[in-house]
Amino acid sequence: MTTANQIRSFIIENFLFGDISHDLGDDVSLIDADLVDSTAILELVAYVEETYGVTVADADIVPANFDSIGRIAAFVGARIGASVAA
């Protein structure tokens, strides 16, 4: 499964309680569409840290990295890429 699809599954399972009727496209803003609330973002961050072994600094928890499935996947991809290269 791709990173984006793993994150999509996590959101459906944990925040939407299995409801698959929402538009969860890669570019949909999770906040504007009310798909996740403030505390849910923290759960998402914890999931990303545990699942992909990346460290997320407070300054990384910004809309540019976490407000859509596509952005989260890109953020994770960049971090994994960086640690492999190092």
Next chain:
Amino acid sequence: MRVETFLQQSADRVPDKTALVVGATRLSYAEFDAQTTRLAAHLQRLGVKPGDRVLVFMDNAAEAALSIFAALKAGALFSPINASTKTDKLDFIIGNCRPTTILTQRKLTPVATTAIGDRIVALLVAGTPEWDLALAETTPLVPHGGIDIDLAMLIYTSGSTGRPKGVMMTHRNIDAASLSIITYLETTTDDIILSVAPLAFDYGLYQLLMAVRLGATLVLEKSFAFPAAVFETMRRERVTGFPLVPTMAAMILQMRDLATLDVPTLRYITNTAAALPVEHIKRVRDLFPNAALYSMYGLTECKRCTYLPPAQLETRAGSVGIAIPNTEAYVAADDGEPVAAGVIGELVIRGPHIMQGYWENPIATAERLRPGRNPWDKVLYTGDLFYADAEGFLFFVGRKDDIIKTRGEKVAPKEVEAVLYAMPGIAEAVVVGVPDPVLGQAVKAIVVRSNPELTEGEIIRAAAKALEDFMVPKSVEFRDALPKTDTGKVSRRLAAESLELT
């Protein structure tokens, strides 16, 4: 003074000053005043008359602020509705206050349309060509002839009965409450306030009303999901005032990189909605040593009751303080007489800020508003238990009813239970608040199933379709039976106690 006068006076005094910052939108006082006048004239053209109710069903958008003042300029009263409100509750509110117009946003239009049903209610949607036309209205505004003892707003609040009640506030109530709060916070036209609290919540709403009264700047954010981004905005906008609720404080205290929190201009922080744990108060003060921290307590029915002067935090961190300026707060026995220091009783509030009652609900009104010591008095019984120390500082003990406070929002267990009982497969349900480090309390449902196949996820999912997100149970526990009182009623208190034992 009427509330729209706040805006007109600030526009006269500081026309070029920034009134509102929402994302990329910046409005000066002159623009804010002119746009709301045109929107008000448009509302009148749509048929809005003095005394009509106008619902503002939006998130923290600039259009919400415009809608609120436009409704007032048209002589109507506004009712701010939380953007996460679902169809059933909105349907109830529409039936209760019979608005002539609803102002909303594109993403909320389906909910609004379904809730309206076949009733005749005008719908004006921000972000549409109709909205642009409304802001370009050329018909002049007709003077409404209203005065300051007219109603300005209805704020719907959840009561223990589970049915939302519309708290009626006059312009004069808002005038008194906002002046009192401005007095003790010592806010001025130079303040720049960043608010994440929804405008549908009186804490968020008053950030707007007070900023406009002062001619100060309000930076509105829709969410605290990205604290680092909010703090970045605070630095960029040189924010001086930051209203918190305990959940936000808990999120801030979980942050590891403290440099992201540095806002050199920050002058004061406020907390309300629920008490900050004393330990969190200490840590917030350590994180923001140059900001005065105000612990406050209030309820929608009078906006605010008490505040703790920041100098008292050293010795009385657990207190919510004293009555706000020009009001009285005292602890009363069941007969309404004040009790001695140290004795627990119900907090009673007297002042020019208490509500006029609940909209078309005289029974609920009579429970809260009762005669005071003078023949002309009406005083507000808060339903909250307090005691005062020897110096008169007030300490919150608990609620007389079962309201759960989660994420700073009030949840009536009965409202959630009604939804659970409506689900097939549920025989009995009771909803309680359980301690949660971030939410304050989390909503928990204890359920007896009639269909053993029913899962926790199915119940939560169904609840999420019917309830605002903060009301949806975070967890469901299945039992074979629920604890009952001697009279056979399901006991919420016993259910809560049974959880503490496990």
